[in-house]
Amino acid sequence: MSNVFQKNFIKLLVATILVFSLGMTAYPWNTQAEDHSGDSNTTLEEPNLVFPVISDTQIGRDEGGPERFDNAMNQLNELAPNQDALVFIGDLTSHGYEEEYDTWSSVFNKHVQPQAEQLIGIGNHEYDYNGLTPEGSQQRFFDKTGMESLYYHKTIKDYDFIMMGEESGYFYSKEQVQWLGDQLKQSEQRDPNKPIFIFLHHGIKDTTYGTEDWYIENDNQRLLRETLKQYPQVVLMAGHTHYPISDPRSVYQKDYTAVNSGSISYMWTEKGYLQGEVPETEVSNGLLVKVYDNEVVIKRRNFTGERWVQDPWVIETPVKSNEGFKYTDNRDQESPYFDKNANPSVSRLTVNSLNISFPQAFDNLLTHSYQVTAINQKTGKVTNQYKAFSEYYKGEVPSSLTFPVNNLQPATAYQMNVQAIDAFGNVSNELMTTAITLAESVPEMQGVIQKFEDGGAFVNHGVAQSLKAQLKTVNKFIEENDSEKAIKHMTKVKSLLEHRKENNQMSDNAYNYLMRNANEFIKKW
Template identity: 25%
Template sequence: MKNLQISRRNFLRSSFVLTALPAGVWAANSNENANSVVLRCALMSDVHFKNDQNCAERHRLEKTLKFMKTFAANEPHPHFDALVIAGDMTDHGFTKELTNFRDSLFENLPEKTQALLCMGNHEFYGRDDHKKAGGAKKHWETILARPANSHSVINGFHFIGISPDNGTCRNGDYQNSLEWLERELENAAKDDPQRPVFVFQHYHISETVYGSCGIDHWGINDLRPILDKFPQVVNFSGHSHYPSNDPRSIWQGNFTALNTSTLSYYEMTGGIYEKFPEGYRNAAQVYFMEVFSDNSILFRIFDALTGTFFNIEYLLAEPGNIEKYLFTAPNRESSPSPAWDEHENAKISINEITPYSAYLTFPQAKENLHTRHSGIRFNSPKPNLIGSYQILLSQKKNGSNEDWEKAGEKNPWSEYYFQNQPDQKSISLEELEPGYDWQVEIRARNVFGKLSEKALTAVFQTPNDPDAQAQDRNHPFPKADALNFFIDENGTPQNDPFIPSFSREMETFGKPLIRYGWAEMNGKNDRFRIRFTPKDYARLKRQMTMCARFSFETFREKGAEDIMANTESGGFAFELNHSKKSLEFWCHVAGHYVIISSPITPGEHTVCGTYDGKKVSLFIDGELAAEHSASGHLTFTANPSARAFCLGSDIANGGNGSNYFTGKIKFAQLFTWALNHEQIKNLAK
């Protein structure tokens, strides 16, 4: 078990050393200014209990509570004084979810440990359960037997919890509690101006911790003017599900703030990154906070999945002294660039090369240990603050002397948020093209966004695809090779693409009415879904044709309906725009949508949309209706759950439908090249 005696002076001296030290070195027993633990707490949020009593989150919570009972059993301060949960203890705030959480918590809570709770936005999603109870807040307070806003004093330290009156994913309403919060903070500060005051709520404060800044939208502004008045405040919040072992999860400005992560699933920064990376449900991080007799605070990060601690720790040496704050923007900006160990001779290994994919493996880069972010300590000789990698792809025809052409970028996470982070990083490149030379350039990116100066590089070739020669692409009546929907003579919907390696599997949702060779869609939940893989999309990168024959009776006053679509931040679609009484063809080229349209009347039509690498074109009933110049690769969704084409709707996150179509569909086709005008006229006959 660890040694709880720590010298703050010795710790501060070690804040600027040039090599990482194991925990046993920097936390060793010292007789000089030795401080004892006077308060110990566990801090978490976003537990997300389900109706299912056997949900993974229940096991993670109970495993943490069990560990807390023995963590410091042989130390002078042997117990936890408090457990703080900053909201979203359930998925919806349903009665069953809340009672499951309540029973699990209080049946396993260690003796002498107080549970301090506040509401999150998910506690407001209970609908009928809340109506019966007289509102979400009353429902929560009744089941958990405590007020939604609370002020507790434990061992002389003030804990203030504040709940919203209403909560959504984007915002929480704290307006009715702001005066109360400021009054409670004033009273706490008067009690002892030197001691830290702990404030917890569900939402981050905007522009503070990781998850509240820039493109991330998990923060609110309401509490900031109040907290800015109290430098001794240490604020805890969740909501984002971003990992706590990312140093951006602790912030200092006019007060201190920490992100409390999750016991359910990680969510990450979007944009160029994957919001839900592989293994994202393997998440269970908890702060173990120890306050010492000189008011300094140490945070360890417990991983409930493995029962161990992450190798990064945070120390607040003087919580209320703004001049001594370490977790600041200037310190982040001064972080060094990452690098690969020169002695390891790091290289990229490339295997499993197919016409459309390749598998890369390379060693994880390391933090540059010559300087470090002050206030962060590592309890392992192998610290790693590598957040992600930038992988740049270039291509040219096999054996050609042409210049390399930019062919895309991937930004995979390093998996630093897993306790058992692999030493080797493996990436599958799944949207390559056959018959090309490829150049790969990989740079490491630390959690503060700085790229390594040195890049790992490699070159490989993809073989030609025999399917590309499967038919004469100039034939006047070509066969749809990627998707071919129709109603067969037995009245059964079919998908029968010419190339067998494209999926034939088709799922039906709702109850489309099949008669006279048409599928009639109700505009509510009727749709067909055909899954696509990255390999499938790779064959549509340079050219494509999408065709459909459909019929509709009338326009609505407003809104949009999709006849055939695959547009979840990528792809293409045929969409009826009711307010403009037009048909739109959406085509995602070089990272943005090109949208062309033409007036259309109710009735039966055959429409084709093409992209030939130079322009996007829309044909209605065999005739060119709209055209717009465009160049670059066709681009598709990075969301695995949305990799599918829908007939009768668009695709949405989770594979769901949206913009449902009211009308009939006779056929829908997708080709891996741009059809010529003669072929399009023949399809319209």
């Protein structure tokens, strides 16, 4: 039996087993996807090429930078002990200072595998803050990294690697883009069936997640776009955005494949969410690429959580046109959903705020965020509405979330709605619950008791009347500025609540609310 026949037979056998297995068991993704430690490729063959792609250590930004870099390099060496190359695409340092380069080099040289070809690119942070001219910054980069040029082309195990380099912050010259076009032409002529790997610090506008805000900002971007769109076999990897690669929009295919490499140092993300553009959590990401005869497998690593992120991205090769691309804008039409038994709960009620808690929703790719809405039940008007990340980017993604809801009115009933939103804007059904903010005055608390009675929270009218009567006495002493007697009689209200609860004369919800409100009044007085 020939080697070719054996290889094809094994591919067919394994593919058949996988298809059967997937057909028998299909599970939805929740916010924290499964840990996929194995490859998704359907062959048993060894990869032709293995290389990590990382960026944005920004050594010098904070004290933890070297430790994060060390941790990432450690994990990559454990996961891929025989690397053919190691690619670093910019922002090694925070300011381009010599001491920052030296720290970066000490970590890099400690871990880089001797057989791995080194491809190191320059980023805007190597230029912007060191007081040097662009030429001076470039020379320092060359001296500290051993690179001989800002942009260069290498062939590694018969695959083409093209590194582009900023000639000043955010700037790629027309000459460099034209050079890129020449290199692409040569690569395609050499082997039209292989992918061509391109690396640059800044991504191309409106490709991967984050490039709508962070991208190359000069006139040559149009020329660069026109150059790249002629080569659908290009796999372009860029850093700079710091956007989390656990978002599926971090890979994008239109004219070619664009990939976000994440960031070792810290995470940045979108505006308009409760946690802010830079959430207060440590997130360190990077890529591990494996190249096979007929596919490129890109695995995403969350170094903070020491886990793989969701399924690897798989690019089938050879790529002759963009017709077979699957990582497109319209790749996902499925809405996230909550488990049928999911229920939100309310806690930490105050006179003008509350906390709402709920379990994470499920999605076929990723639940990205939630919309939380507070509606005044009396007026029907929206009092507060915001979006919050699902915290999918964390090292350990929580199975449930708790968010604050502020700017509410005292002693007011609210309907609380929660909807899940996936990375592509698909929206789930609503989770709903109701809550009443604490009363700010004793008469307001009496009014809440009336609401509970109207809602059937008491077994009879006498329960409500007895509570109101006790509160009337409390209010009398408040009006007389006699806080000692007010507290004494509010304590009697608490005893009455205990008695009614023990005799099953009021609901748990009414008891918990009124007891909390009574305690808050005593604390205040």
